Amino acid sequence: MAYSIWRCMLNRSATRWHLYRSLSLYNSSHGFNAEEIKNKLAPFTGGSVTLVKGENGIAELCIDNPSRMNAFTGTMMMELEERISDLENWQEGKGLIVYGAKNTFCSGSDLNAVKAISNPKDGILMCMLMQNTLTRLQRLPLISVALVQGKALGGGAELCTACDFRLMTEDSEIRFVHKLMGLVPGWGGATRLIQLVGSRNALKLLSSTLRVHPQYALNIGLADDILSSGTDGPLEKTQTWIASYTKGAAEVNRAVKKVITSGREKLIEDSLRSEKDIFGTVWGGPANMQALEKGTKHN
Ligand SMILES: CC[C@H](C(=O)O)C(=O)SCCNC(=O)CCNC(=O)[C@H](O)C(C)(C)COP(=O)(O)OP(=O)(O)OC[C@H]1O[C@@H](n2cnc3c(N)ncnc32)[C@H](O)[C@@H]1OP(=O)(O)O
Numbered sequence: 001m002a003y004s005i006w007r008c009m010l011n012r013s014a015t016r017w018h019l020y021r022s023l024s025l026y027n028s029s030h031g032f033n034a035e036e037i038k039n040k041l042a043p044f045t046g047g048s049v050t051l052v053k054g055e056n057g058i059a060e061l062c063i064d065n066p067s068r069m070n071a072f073t074g075t076m077m078m079e080l081e082e083r084i085s086d087l088e089n090w091q092e093g094k095g096l097i098v099y100g101a102k103n104t105f106c107s108g109s110d111l112n113a114v115k116a117i118s119n120p121k122d123g124i125l126m127c128m129l130m131q132n133t134l135t136r137l138q139r140l141p142l143i144s145v146a147l148v149q150g151k152a153l154g155g156g157a158e159l160c161t162a163c164d165f166r167l168m169t170e171d172s173e174i175r176f177v178h179k180l181m182g183l184v185p186g187w188g189g190a191t192r193l194i195q196l197v198g199s200r201n202a203l204k205l206l207s208s209t210l211r212v213h214p215q216y217a218l219n220i221g222l223a224d225d226i227l228s229s230g231t232d233g234p235l236e237k238t239q240t241w242i243a244s245y246t247k248g249a250a251e252v253n254r255a256v257k258k259v260i261t262s263g264r265e266k267l268i269e270d271s272l273r274s275e276k277d278i279f280g281t282v283w284g285g286p287a288n289m290q291a292l293e294k295g296t297k298h299n
Pocket residue numbers: 067068069071107108109110111112114151153154155156177181183184185186187
């Protein structure tokens with residue numbers, strides 16, 4: 001009895017933590033009106049963002065607008081948000097692969113939409129919409145990998161930083177072209193780039209608009225691996241790569257990602273408390289009991 005009350009309390013605090021994590025950054029108290037910017041973006045149609053959830057707990061999210069190098073039209077920005085909501089509710093999920101159709105990653109915002117909302121007010125609203133969505137992507141309790149083939153430009157470079165890992169094919173490049181457009185990143189890419197490569201390297205990439213090729217990306221910590229060509233295609237190789245990080249029960253994989261998200265985003269004391277709460281959700285759970293019963297060794 002005492003055990004189940006204790007367990008229930010732990011689960012409730014974990015649920016509270018999950019709700020907190022999935023909250024968006026901006027709401028009406030920040031002057032954000034999602035409907036207003038969605039109405040402006042809606043006329044910019046074309047392309048799609050598709051999601052396939054595998055029975056093995058690995059989902060594949062495809063940015064699909066090849067005639068514009070997978071640029072995000074207005075409707076695709078909204079579809080991305082819907083797909084992230086879907087993933088937030090997928091309790092069986094363990095991992096996510098984000099990739100672009102037809103062997104290229106993404107060339108950022110659709111420039112037709114950008115021109116139509118080039119006034120400061122709409123620009124900030126679009127920025128808040130995309131920051132909300134990409135922050136929710138980064139906070140998913142799924143281990144996420146961006147498969148970068150071809151080009152990841154502008155907002156496309158920012159999108160790949162919202163994943164936990166980046167795999168690049170040999171001929172690919174990540175390029176923060178914002179300065180050439182008279183801009184700085186606005187989808188959260190600068191903040192995440194600093195966390196990934198440090199402020200000096202981030203400054204180099206944004207100020208030079210350098211084409212970041214795979215070996216350099218690997219050296220500075222932007223990429224996690226280079227996929228060489230072979231019999232398996234890049235998507236198959238990414239599926240194999242992610243499998244070594246997503247073995248075992250979904251609840252344990254999800255707890256692993258949650259402790260990392262908590263550690264990354266919270267102050268040390270809050271993070272330690274969250275770690276305790278998340279620990280409580282798996283301690284004595286089925287995967288833990290099975291390992292104890294089997295007498296699992298790690299040699
Ligand atoms: C915060 C994010 C930021 C923002 O929203 O503020 C942005 O993301 S701004 C957008 C940044 N991206 C760009 O500026 C990309 C501009 N395009 C290019 O540099 C090139 O098109 C490139 C390098 C992506 C591909 O070059 P390539 O020679 O391989 O092909 P094409 O140039 O012939 O491109 C094929 C076709 O795609 C259209 N395209 C490419 N990117 C976009 C885009 N972002 N928006 C709209 N359309 C795009 C390009 O115009 C071609 O169309 P076509 O009708 O054949 O001329």
